[in-house]
Amino acid sequence: MRRIVILAEGRLNINDAKTAVGVMRYGDDAVLAVIDSTHAGEDCAAVLGDPNGVGRGVPVVAHVEAALAFDPDTLLIGIAPAGGRLPDTWRAQILRAIAAGLTIVSGLHQFLADDPEIAAAAQAYGVRVWDVRRPPERFAMRLADGRPHRPGSHVVYLCGTDCNVGKMTVAVELHREAQRRGLASGFAATGQTGILIAGDGIPADRIISDFLAGATEGLVREQAEEHDWVFVEGQGSLLHPAFSAVTLGLIHGSRPDRMLLCHDATRTAIRHFEDTPIPPLSEVRRIYEEAAGWLKPAPIVGVALNTYALDDAAARAAIARAQDETGLPTTDPVRYGAGPLLDALLTSV
Amino acid sequence: MRRIVILAEGRLNINDAKTAVGVMRYGDDAVLAVIDSTHAGEDCAAVLGDPNGVGRGVPVVAHVEAALAFDPDTLLIGIAPAGGRLPDTWRAQILRAIAAGLTIVSGLHQFLADDPEIAAAAQAYGVRVWDVRRPPERFAMRLADGRPHRPGSHVVYLCGTDCNVGKMTVAVELHREAQRRGLASGFAATGQTGILIAGDGIPADRIISDFLAGATEGLVREQAEEHDWVFVEGQGSLLHPAFSAVTLGLIHGSRPDRMLLCHDATRTAIRHFEDTPIPPLSEVRRIYEEAAGWLKPAPIVGVALNTYALDDAAARAAIARAQDETGLPTTDPVRYGAGPLLDALLTSV
Numbered sequence: 001m002r003r004i005v006i007l008a009e010g011r012l013n014i015n016d017a018k019t020a021v022g023v024m025r026y027g028d029d030a031v032l033a034v035i036d037s038t039h040a041g042e043d044c045a046a047v048l049g050d051p052n053g054v055g056r057g058v059p060v061v062a063h064v065e066a067a068l069a070f071d072p073d074t075l076l077i078g079i080a081p082a083g084g085r086l087p088d089t090w091r092a093q094i095l096r097a098i099a100a101g102l103t104i105v106s107g108l109h110q111f112l113a114d115d116p117e118i119a120a121a122a123q124a125y126g127v128r129v130w131d132v133r134r135p136p137e138r139f140a141m142r143l144a145d146g147r148p149h150r151p152g153s154h155v156v157y158l159c160g161t162d163c164n165v166g167k168m169t170v171a172v173e174l175h176r177e178a179q180r181r182g183l184a185s186g187f188a189a190t191g192q193t194g195i196l197i198a199g200d201g202i203p204a205d206r207i208i209s210d211f212l213a214g215a216t217e218g219l220v221r222e223q224a225e226e227h228d229w230v231f232v233e234g235q236g237s238l239l240h241p242a243f244s245a246v247t248l249g250l251i252h253g254s255r256p257d258r259m260l261l262c263h264d265a266t267r268t269a270i271r272h273f274e275d276t277p278i279p280p281l282s283e284v285r286r287i288y289e290e291a292a293g294w295l296k297p298a299p300i301v302g303v304a305l306n307t308y309a310l311d312d313a314a315a316r317a318a319i320a321r322a323q324d325e326t327g328l329p330t331t332d333p334v335r336y337g338a339g340p341l342l343d344a345l346l347t348s349v
Numbered sequence: 350m351r352r353i354v355i356l357a358e359g360r361l362n363i364n365d366a367k368t369a370v371g372v373m374r375y376g377d378d379a380v381l382a383v384i385d386s387t388h389a390g391e392d393c394a395a396v397l398g399d400p401n402g403v404g405r406g407v408p409v410v411a412h413v414e415a416a417l418a419f420d421p422d423t424l425l426i427g428i429a430p431a432g433g434r435l436p437d438t439w440r441a442q443i444l445r446a447i448a449a450g451l452t453i454v455s456g457l458h459q460f461l462a463d464d465p466e467i468a469a470a471a472q473a474y475g476v477r478v479w480d481v482r483r484p485p486e487r488f489a490m491r492l493a494d495g496r497p498h499r500p501g502s503h504v505v506y507l508c509g510t511d512c513n514v515g516k517m518t519v520a521v522e523l524h525r526e527a528q529r530r531g532l533a534s535g536f537a538a539t540g541q542t543g544i545l546i547a548g549d550g551i552p553a554d555r556i557i558s559d560f561l562a563g564a565t566e567g568l569v570r571e572q573a574e575e576h577d578w579v580f581v582e583g584q585g586s587l588l589h590p591a592f593s594a595v596t597l598g599l600i601h602g603s604r605p606d607r608m609l610l611c612h613d614a615t616r617t618a619i620r621h622f623e624d625t626p627i628p629p630l631s632e633v634r635r636i637y638e639e640a641a642g643w644l645k646p647a648p649i650v651g652v653a654l655n656t657y658a659l660d661d662a663a664a665r666a667a668i669a670r671a672q673d674e675t676g677l678p679t680t681d682p683v684r685y686g687a688g689p690l691l692d693a694l695l696t697s698v
Contacts, residue, residue, distance in 0.1 A: 105459050109490070141458070144591035146622050209561045209595045210554035238597075241495035246558045246599030252363050252593045273495050276644070287643060294636060295625070 002029040005067040006078040007093065012036040012047050012060065014308075018164065019107055022193035025054045026172045032070035034078075035093070037062040040221070050101035052334065053243075064093040068100050076196070077106040086110065091193070095121050104129045107192035130232065132192045133203040139215035141208070144253055146295075153224035154349055157256035158234040159288045159300065161278045162271055163243065165264040166306040168194045170333055171231040171339075174260075177338040178229050186218050186227035190250060194233045203234045204246050212246065216253025229345075232256065238287055241273050248291060256298045258345055261285055261326075264306040265318040281326050302344040303330040351378040351452070354416040355427040356442065361396050361409065363657075366456055367513065368429035368456055371542035374403045375521045379450035383427075384442070386411040400657070401683065408549040417449050425545070426455040435459065444470050453478045454588040456541035458555065479542045482552040488564035489556070493602055495566075495644075502573035506605035507583040508637045508649065509518055510627045511620055512592065514613040515655040517543045519682055519690075520580040523609075526687040527578050535576035539599060543582045552581050553584050553595050561595065565602025578694075581605065590622050595639060605647040607694055610634055610675075613655040614667040630675050651693040652679040 004027075006020045012020065012034060024031050024044075034055070039047045040062035044055030061067050063314045064075065075097040081087050086094075086108070094104060094112070098121045106112045111131040113119055127164040148157055156174070158167040171187055171194070180187035187194070189201030202215045215231075223230040232254045236243030263281060280285065287298045292298040303322050307315035315332060323330040329344040331337070353370045353376075361383060363370065373380050373393070383404070388396045389411035393404030410416050413424065430436050435443075435457070443453060443461070447470045455461045455478070462468055462478040471478045472576040498504055505523070507516040520536055520543070527534035537541070538550030551564045565581075572579040581603045585592030585687070612630060619625040627633065634649045641647040652671050656664035664681060672679040678693040 107633045170565035205559035207558050209556055209558045212558045212594045213591050242493035243563050243596045245561045248597045249594030295590055
């Protein structure tokens with residue numbers, strides 16, 4: 001178990017600090033403090049405003065120096081810098097953490113271990129730098145072979161209407177519910193937060209496109225050899241103007257047996273693409289089943305609705321509407337439990 | 350105009366030497382000799398057996414040393430080494446070419462400019478090493494924004510039932526036919542051979558998957574600003590177990606107005622995936638129109654049939670069958686000219 005402090009400078013909110021929230025909610029590691037000078041002195045849960053109280057009791061501090069008081073062994077870069085380049089103030093904090101002997105864990109596209117100054121410091125202080133987005137050697141240039149998964153295994157792909165609707169969260173909730181019921185369950189992580197939680201996985205968005213299906217196949221096959229149920233974290237959306245390729249590579253690479261559809265109840269258009277509306281859920285369902293079916297049929301058997309932004313009554317009404325429209329079992333697994341969705345999967349095979 | 354010798358050691362045949370054939374058929378450069386010690390002394394066209402006589406008059410020689418007699422300025426690595434690693438014999442020949450002052454052009458996944466020995470030699474002799482598969486800086490990490498193309502431009506995507514069925518070739522034939530008719534036409538290259546022919550483009554299979562649609566969009570937008578017709582080289586197939594993600598990224602990134610379907614008349618299953626049959630062309634057409642339509646409708650208006658392996662009577666019969674089945678104008682543009690397919694495009698807008 002690591003003792004983590006998370007750098008979330010200027011962006012400690014529920015939308016930007018996805019990785020921080022995921023690690024606090026699902027990680028096995030202890031999160032001791034979060035660094036955001038704009039909220040120093042507050043309680044993390046109060047800043048996030050998460051209805052489940054994620055971050056309760058975790059103090060927000062102004063900088064690494066203050067975080068060192070909590071005796072951490074790891075600094076996690078929990079957000080991406082605006083503009084994609086490492087701000088100088090962050091660099092100074094990372095170097096301070098290295099000098100204090102902390103392991104550096106980063107989900108940035110730009111690999112910190114390839115940065116000469118950071119690499120030199122890490123070597124000087126004997127510190128490890130883990131770039132979570134660097135594809136693991138065994139998958140980085142793997143081509144798909146299309147062989148079927150172990151008979152008796154069930155691979156479940158988490159589809160989404162868009163990015164950032166809760167696919168990773170739903171996969172983890174289902175995995176945990178399956179484990180609670182004594183099922184042999186695996187979680188195949190495909191994004192940086194999932195990889196941090198699982199300790200392994202593929203950064204799908206960072207894989208060279210020729211090898212995306214192959215890397216996915218390799219990861220899912222390993223899991224399907226060991227587990228009867230494998231929950232594959234989905235990425236992007238088939239309807240996304242920028243990221244649909246990532247989605248299709250994950251679907252065809254994982255060759256799922258069943259799928260679940262994740263949607264944010266308040267989202268009507270693709271985020272950052274307001275001219276691209278999200279079609280009705282029944283149409284999104286048809287599209288995913290169509291695309292999976294080009295290689296192997298994989299019905300969608302339930303809908304996971306993210307009702308984070310709604311009060312309880314509105315959430316229940318939204319769930320009832322989605323269930324009526326699709327004819328599929330629907331719930332918000334974070335708010336009301338993943339049981340009904342796991343039931344739907346179990347009765348479908 | 351470059352003076353090229355092509356390294357195709359042990360693989361000078363019509364299937365493996367796709368890049369060599371493409372450059373000889375469509376390139377502006379002079380190909381002086383091809384290197385393959387297993388066919389030294391023969392004529393390249395005789396070895397290839399191409400019905401259009403590609404490679405006629407180009408001698409096959411045993412090694413770089415013999416090729417230097419033709420006074421080349423460029424060595425092109427025209428095939429990938431078996432197993433993906435550079436064989437020692439190739440390395441020696443590349444170093445010999447560098448010592449003779451030749452520019453090195455390579456389509457390998459492994460970048461030659463990053464190889465310490467080759468890089469050092471290139472620097473010592475003042476020689477340029479061009480890794481065609483290295484994504485151009487301006488596209489390597491570009492995110493798609495989804496903006497429409499210039500009004501009045503027509504973007505045409507070349508779909509395929511599989512890899513290696515002739516998509517690049519058909520794109521170039523159409524581009525040339527359009528130029529012959531005085532149309533402002535552009536060719537958007539997305540694979541190494543196309544990039545060599547066009548001198549620019551994106552190595553789609555090498556782009557990080559998050560940026561594939563964005564790189565495609567960037568390339569196609571540049572072309573659509575300058576040309577009324579843009580022919581986008583397709584890659585892979587939506588039905589391909591390993592490469593469907595590349596295909597979808599290119600389609601959604603290029604946002605085509607029209608599409609053409611390319612098929613090898615003798616192919617019944619995906620190459621190397623014999624358990625994955627190619628559906629009837631009318632079904633493949635439906636699938637491509639479906640996937641493009643998730644973002645923007647793009648009808649397929651013609652079929653390009655690769656009849657390379659058939660005699661004339663069988664070729665004409667295959668074309669008639671495909672035309673009957675799909676109801677679309679069909680021809681083999683390499684064998685019988687691209688005119689009918691360009692006509693189909695022009696009358697469709």
